[in-house]
Amino acid sequence: MIIEEIEIKNYQCYFGSKVFKFSKGLNIILGKNGDGKTKFYEAIDWLFSDGIEDKESLFSSKAAFNMSNGDSEKVMVRMTVAQDGEKRTIRKHFLVTKENDELDFGNTKLEGIEETSSGERSLVDGSRLRDLIFDSRIRQYSMFKGESELNVFDNKDALNNLIDLFSETKHLDIYVDCVSEMYNKADRAVTADAKKNKSNEKKYSILEAEINKLKIDESQLKLQISNIQKELTKLEENIDQASSLVDNAEKLETYNKRISKREDKIRDLRARIAALESYTTNLYDENWFLVFFEPIYNEFKKKAISFSKDRRRLMAEYNQEIGRKKGEEEAKKKIMESIPLPIGTPSQAHMEEMLDEELCKVCNRPAEKDSEAYQYMYQRLQEFIESQKVTKTEDDDDKPKKLFQYNYTTKLTAISDIHEQYLHGIRQIDIDIKDTFDFVENRKKDLEEQEKELSNEYEERSKIVSSSSVEASSLTNILKNYNGFQKNKAENKDDLVRYEFDLKIIRQNLNTKQGEKDALDNIQVDKFLLNTKEILGDILKVTEQTRSKEFNDFIDKLEAISNEIFKKTNKGSFTGLIKFYKIPYGDEIKLDIRLVESSGKKFEGNSAQVTLLHISVLLAISELVKEADDQSYPMIMDAPVSNFDEMHSKLFFEAMKSSVDQSILLLKDYVIRNESTDQLEIKKEFDEIKKDKAFWIRLDEPYENELLHTIDTQIIEL
Amino acid sequence: MENLFKKWKVTIPKYDKRFRSTIFDVFSKKFGGSEKTKVSLGKHFSNNYELYMYAFFLGLYNDEYIEIPEEAELVDFSHAIQFWGNKSKSERKDFSNLQEYMFMAVVAKTDFDMVSLEKGKITVVSVVKKLRTTMESYTNGGLNILERQIEENKGLVLQPTFFLDMILDSKIKDLEIEELEEEIEEDFQEMEDLND
Numbered sequence: 001m002i003i004e005e006i007e008i009k010n011y012q013c014y015f016g017s018k019v020f021k022f023s024k025g026l027n028i029i030l031g032k033n034g035d036g037k038t039k040f041y042e043a044i045d046w047l048f049s050d051g052i053e054d055k056e057s058l059f060s061s062k063a064a065f066n067m068s069n070g071d072s073e074k075v076m077v078r079m080t081v082a083q084d085g086e087k088r089t090i091r092k093h094f095l096v097t098k099e100n101d102e103l104d105f106g107n108t109k110l111e112g113i114e115e116t117s118s119g120e121r122s123l124v125d126g127s128r129l130r131d132l133i134f135d136s137r138i139r140q141y142s143m144f145k146g147e148s149e150l151n152v153f154d155n156k157d158a159l160n161n162l163i164d165l166f167s168e169t170k171h172l173d174i175y176v177d178c179v180s181e182m183y184n185k186a187d188r189a190v191t192a193d194a195k196k197n198k199s200n201e202k203k204y205s206i207l208e209a210e211i212n213k214l215k216i217d218e219s220q221l222k223l224q225i226s227n228i229q230k231e232l233t234k235l236e237e238n239i240d241q242a243s244s245l246v247d248n249a250e251k252l253e254t255y256n257k258r259i260s261k262r263e264d265k266i267r268d269l270r271a272r273i274a275a276l277e278s279y280t281t282n283l284y285d286e287n288w289f290l291v292f293f294e295p296i297y298n299e300f301k302k303k304a305i306s307f308s309k310d311r312r313r314l315m316a317e318y319n320q321e322i323g324r325k326k327g328e329e330e331a332k333k334k335i336m337e338s339i340p341l342p343i344g345t346p347s348q349a350h351m352e353e354m355l356d357e358e359l360c361k362v363c364n365r366p367a368e369k370d371s372e373a374y375q376y377m378y379q380r381l382q383e384f385i386e387s388q389k390v391t392k393t394e395d396d397d398d399k400p401k402k403l404f405q406y407n408y409t410t411k412l413t414a415i416s417d418i419h420e421q422y423l424h425g426i427r428q429i430d431i432d433i434k435d436t437f438d439f440v441e442n443r444k445k446d447l448e449e450q451e452k453e454l455s456n457e458y459e460e461r462s463k464i465v466s467s468s469s470v471e472a473s474s475l476t477n478i479l480k481n482y483n484g485f486q487k488n489k490a491e492n493k494d495d496l497v498r499y500e501f502d503l504k505i506i507r508q509n510l511n512t513k514q515g516e517k518d519a520l521d522n523i524q525v526d527k528f529l530l531n532t533k534e535i536l537g538d539i540l541k542v543t544e545q546t547r548s549k550e551f552n553d554f555i556d557k558l559e560a561i562s563n564e565i566f567k568k569t570n571k572g573s574f575t576g577l578i579k580f581y582k583i584p585y586g587d588e589i590k591l592d593i594r595l596v597e598s599s600g601k602k603f604e605g606n607s608a609q610v611t612l613l614h615i616s617v618l619l620a621i622s623e624l625v626k627e628a629d630d631q632s633y634p635m636i637m638d639a640p641v642s643n644f645d646e647m648h649s650k651l652f653f654e655a656m657k658s659s660v661d662q663s664i665l666l667l668k669d670y671v672i673r674n675e676s677t678d679q680l681e682i683k684k685e686f687d688e689i690k691k692d693k694a695f696w697i698r699l700d701e702p703y704e705n706e707l708l709h710t711i712d713t714q715i716i717e718l
Numbered sequence: 719m720e721n722l723f724k725k726w727k728v729t730i731p732k733y734d735k736r737f738r739s740t741i742f743d744v745f746s747k748k749f750g751g752s753e754k755t756k757v758s759l760g761k762h763f764s765n766n767y768e769l770y771m772y773a774f775f776l777g778l779y780n781d782e783y784i785e786i787p788e789e790a791e792l793v794d795f796s797h798a799i800q801f802w803g804n805k806s807k808s809e810r811k812d813f814s815n816l817q818e819y820m821f822m823a824v825v826a827k828t829d830f831d832m833v834s835l836e837k838g839k840i841t842v843v844s845v846v847k848k849l850r851t852t853m854e855s856y857t858n859g860g861l862n863i864l865e866r867q868i869e870e871n872k873g874l875v876l877q878p879t880f881f882l883d884m885i886l887d888s889k890i891k892d893l894e895i896e897e898l899e900e901e902i903e904e905d906f907q908e909m910e911d912l913n914d
Contacts, residue, residue, distance in 0.1 A: 206796075279882040280762040280772075284803065285811035288882070289775045292890045293819060295897070296778065300826035307832045314833065405838035411721045412825065415818060433886070505809070 001133060002662050003634050004087070007078040010096075011046075012039045013699070015062040015712035025692030026657045027664045030671050030682065036697045036713035037666040041145050041638045047077040047092050048130065048139060055105040059096055064103060065709030072097040081133055083631070087115040090130045137161045138633050141621045145638045150614035152621075153591045160588065162621065166628045167554040172547040179540045186533040190525050197524040207517045214510045221503045228496045229585050235489045242465075242482040255461045256486075262454045263490050267497065269447045276440045282433075291429045297419060304416040307409045318403040351381045458483070555580050555591070561620035562613075569612050569648070569655045576603060578613055593617060608644050612652065619659040632661035641667065646685065653689050671696070682718065694718040723821050725846050727800040731853050732792040733770065737861045741773075741868075742766050762881055764810070766795040767802045771816065772881065773860030774853060778823055779888030782859025785851070820853065828852040 003022050008014040013036045020029070020040075031037045046058070055075070063073050076093035091113075095106035112129030115121045134142070140161060144150055152158045163169050194204055243252055282288045346354065346362065354360055355377055360367045367373035465482050521530060559580045566578050579600075581592040595605045595613060605613065618635070626632045635656065641649050649669075656663045670686040673679070680698060696716040703710040733742075746763040763769040777783065786792065799820070803813035830848050834840045867884055874880050 277878040279878050280880075281764075281810065283772065283775075283882060283885065284768060284813040284816065287813065287816065289771070289816060289885065290819060291886070292779050292888060293823075295890065295893070296823045296826055297819075300822040303826055310833060311836065404836040406720045406836045406842075408720045408722045408836055408842075409832060410719045411723065415723065415822065419818070419822065433882075 001081050001083040001631055001633055003079060003081050003664070005078070005080040006040075006044065007076065007091075008040065008043045009076040009078075009093075010060040010063040010073050011043050011058060011075055011077055012036075012060060013711045013713045014039065014043070015060045018713065018715050020695060020715060021693075021717075022662070022664060023693045024662050026653060026690070027662070027693045027695075028689070028691050029664065029666045029695045029697060030668070030686070030718075031666070031697040032668055032671045032680070035671075035699050037668065038145065038638060039713070040697070041143075041636065041666060043077045044079070044143070044636065045145075047079060047090065048134065048136070050127075053108065055094060055096075055108075056103065059103070059105070060712075061708035062710065062712050064096070067096075067098045067103075069098050069100060079133075083133060085117055088129060088133055089113040089115070090126055090133060092126070134633065135165075137165055138625060141618055141625070142633050143636045144618075150611060150618065151593070152614075152618065153593060159591050162558075162624075163551065163554065166624050167550060169547055169550045169554065172543060172550060175543050176540070176547055179536065179543050183533070183536040183540045186529065186536050190521050190529050190533050193525045193529055194521050200520055200524065204517070204520055207513055207520070211510065211513050211517060214506055214513060218503065218506050218510060221499055221506065225496065225499050225503065226585075228492050228499065232489060232492050232496070233585065233590070235485050235492065239482065239485045239489065242485065252461065252464050255457060255464065259454065259457050259461065259486075262450060262457065263493070266447065266450050266454060267494060269443060269450060271497075273440060273443050273447065276436060276443065279436075282436070286429075286432065287425075288429055288433060290426045291433065293426055294423060297423065297426075301416045301420070304409070304412040308413050311404070311409050315403060348381065348384060351377060351384075355381065458486075461486075551589075555582065558617070558620055558624065561623055562617045565619045565655055565659060566613060566616035568658075569616060569651045570609070571651055575609070576605065578616065608648055611641075611644070612648065615652065615655075619655060622660050626661075634662040634664060635660050636664045636666075638666040641665075641669065650689065653691070657690060657692075671698075720842070722825070722842070722845070722849075723818065725842055726821055726824070726849050727817055728798050729846060729850050730794045730796065730798050731770070731850055731857065732786075732794045733773075733854065733857060733861065734786050735791040735793045737865070738793060741861060741864060742769055745769055765797075767797050770795075770857060771802065771820070772885075773864060774820060774823075774857040775860070776863055776884060776888065777856035777858065777860030778827070779885065779890040780859065780863060781889055782863055783827075783852075783855045784859040784862055785855045786858045821849075823856075824849045824852045827856070 002024055005022065006020045007017060008020075009017040029037060029040065046053070059073075059075050067073060073096045074093050075096060076091055078089060078091035078093075080087060080089040082088075089112070090110065092108060092110045094108040097104045097106070110126030110130065112124040112126040113121055114124050114129065140158060141152055191208070195201070197204075243256075279288075350361070354362075354367070355374065358366065358368050358374060360373055360377065365373065367377060462483060559578060562578045562580075567575055576595040576597055579594050579596045579602075581594060583590045583592050593613065594602050595609065596602050604610075622632065622635060641652055644652060653665075656665070670683045671680055672683055674681050682696065686694070694717075696718055697713050698716065700712040700714045703712070746766050746769045763772065799817055803816055805812040805814075828848050828851075830845050831840060835842060835845050863884070868875060871880070
């Protein structure tokens with residue numbers, strides 16, 4: 001898009017119709033302060049805005065002064081551009097009529113006119129055409145009133161707009177949302193299926209409740225963190241603003257840095273003390289509970305020993321008893337063995353035969369019944385039969401019955417033995433507790449000292465702020481606010497550190513619980529559902545990673561182009577590099593653009609370097625726009641080079657010329673008053689600037705400084 | 719070789735329900751949150767079993783053995799002793815070793831017939847039940863102390879030393895000193911005897 005003409009009619013200092021005919025490339029409008037540069041810029045701004053307006057103040061005072069009753073005048077700003085092979089015009093205007101010495105202001109109208117290459121003209125909707133010509137989001141990177149506005153990323157939405165306009169990221173957002181929804185559905189299906197299984201129902205519902213609770217905690221914390229980050233950004237802006245009113249800015253900065261360092265140190269110390277003071281936790285983690293355990297242990301040990309003794313005593317007694325019984329049996333056996341039957345002893349059958357026949361066939365003598373010989377034989381037979389019986393029962397009961405069915409004692413004595421060696425550590429706990437207390441006491445003393453130093457530094461800082469030459473009434477406010485902002489900032493930072501830590505822990509817990517739930521799912525959920533969930537999870541991860549990569553690539557690209565331009569505009573002097581820092585801002589990312597040395601160390605450039613940095617970023621954006629939209633948009637800047645030296649200005653103009661298809665710069669620098677003739681003239685150096693078109697706007701002379709109706713800006717094409 | 723510790727640690731000890739709202743819900747933080755913020759919220763204990771252990775040691779060291787009244791409603795927190803202090807995935811240290819110390823204490827303080835147990839004349843279940851009663855009774859004693867102390871020192875509860883101090887001020891400390899004094903006295907006596 002190329003701006004061909006801008007007509008300004010009866011708008012503030014532009015009396016009657018004034019037309020700027022611009023060309024492609026670099027257009028420069030010169031004019032000293034008060035001659036209408038800013039009004040030119042504001043006229044374009046008015047054309048593109050829809051806000052409430054004070055029509056009387058917009059109307060040229062000179063035109064108003066010249067009007068008689070019954071006259072009418074039009075206030076108008078018109079822009080004609082060449083775009084997409086067409087000529088497009090938008091104009092915004094209202095009518096002013098004078099009746100009974102009163103001015104009456106008509107409604108403001110916005111009109112659009114499209115003219116094809118064949119010359120066919122048609123009226124179209126003004127606001128639609130206006131957006132088509134110069135989208136407000138693009139204007140954000142194209143129109144600037146002064147250096148202070150150049151850092152577009154001060155505006156939190158600037159990055160989002162940029163991403164929306166040019167990065168592929170926005171397309172991926174849709175996919176991420178879609179896959180995320182599918183994954184949630186799969187997850188719900190898995191949960192529903194898992195719930196069908198009654199065996200782990202209780203465990204599952206507890207887990208589910210815990211996970212839900214953790215998720216709620218997580219989102220609440222995220223919200224809190226986001227709010228704090230936003231609050232911090234706001235506070236930093238406020239602090240910057242208040243600082244700019246302070247005279248000794250450099251000294252203030254030094255103090256701010258020192259204070260910030262000390263605040264960090266104090267924060268650290270407090271955290272360390274808090275960690276050390278987790279005495280209740282130490283009862284567990286450091287086993288401080290055991291500080292008085294020794295007598296209890298001794299009691300246990302005594303009991304274990306007594307169990308063991310009892311057991312051994314009973315065992316010994318039992319063994320003795322067994323031994324005694326065994327001995328008796330053995331003795332019996334021995335008795336039996338001591339009167340063995342001689343070899344050739346008659347068998348049981350023979351004995352019975354002999355008893356039956358009442359005849360001892362061993363010695364061949366009669367043994368009548370009831371005789372001594374008969375009795376002897378009978379007894380021996382009985383003993384033999386009995387001995388056979390005894391032998392049989394002895395075989396059955398070979399192993400004696402166990403006294404103890406179980407052995408619990410051995411483990412108890414083992415525990416007692418193991419813990420004997422830990423007693424030394426238990427005796428040490430008392431000393432540990434005392435040492436910890438002493439250590440904490442010392443850290444608290446350190447903290448006290450640091451806090452004292454900090455309070456001195458606060459005081460010093462207040463002095464610097466209060467010694468500024470700002471008028472006294474607003475000074476109290478500034479001072480109060482300044483200190484308040486700083487205090488809030490420190491508190492917010494404390495909170496931020498704590499919340500971020502909490503968030504980390506919650507996420508860990510969430511992972512653990514999720515893992516437990518997944519394990520349960522694995523056992524009881526249909527494999528098809530599980531696989532679906534897993535695949536969708538993977539797709540979600542990949543899509544999110546791709547989006548994040550696209551985003552990073554975009555930022556990297558912007559950074560690379562910015563650096564190229566920055567180097568060109570800064571030739572011959574120390575430049576450093578432009579670095580884009582991604583600062584989390586709630587759920588979003590904010591860009592902080594800084595100058596860094598090649599080592600990566602940040603440094604504050606001088607004002608010219610900072611202006612060039614911002615302009616380089618803007619030109620880089622402009623290049624991206626050109627690439628994405630296949631067209632370039634003009635860059636309109638008011639007084640961007642007031643802090644440049646001659647060489648930087650030259651390089652800057654060159655960069656403008658080569659990077660954008662059209663630029664309109666409003667400059668005050670080249671208009672001087674010739675002291676000998678008392679006439680305004682253009683400096684010779686201006687001739688050396690390679691420009692495509694130049695204008696000089698100046699107030700039509702003579703005019704009265706105090707009389708607005710004498711003011712009329714004239715355009716002189718140079 | 720049988721292991722009484724193993725049988726004991728799978729149990730879930732109970733407590734009197736009346737302490738749930740007055741102590742457990744007040745001082746223990748069941749879900750989420752960091753270790754660092756818990757004290758500022760008055761949540762000195764990361765979970766219920768930590769508080770239970772605390773009450774147990776407090777009761778033990780003060781020899782406050784109070785059986786839970788029969789009519790009391792019993793509650794637990796579905797977490798067997800064997801899991802107490804397992805901290806593999808946390809910023810906290812593992813303190814599962816304290817399980818064994820608690821076991822030693824309950825064994826030391828429980829009257830049971832080991833001979834009959836080992837002879838199989840009584841069941842291990844009955845012994846474990848006795849051990850559990852000991853644990854529950856000391857804990858109940860500890861909870862009673864805790865309740866009293868909190869009532870008397872409301873303003874001090876947020877102090878980081880509040881709970882440690884109560885342990886350090888346990889009666890057992892005086893006993894220790896008395897024993898020590900007795901020992902010194904005995905040594906002194908012995909020395910005097912030797913001199914004589």
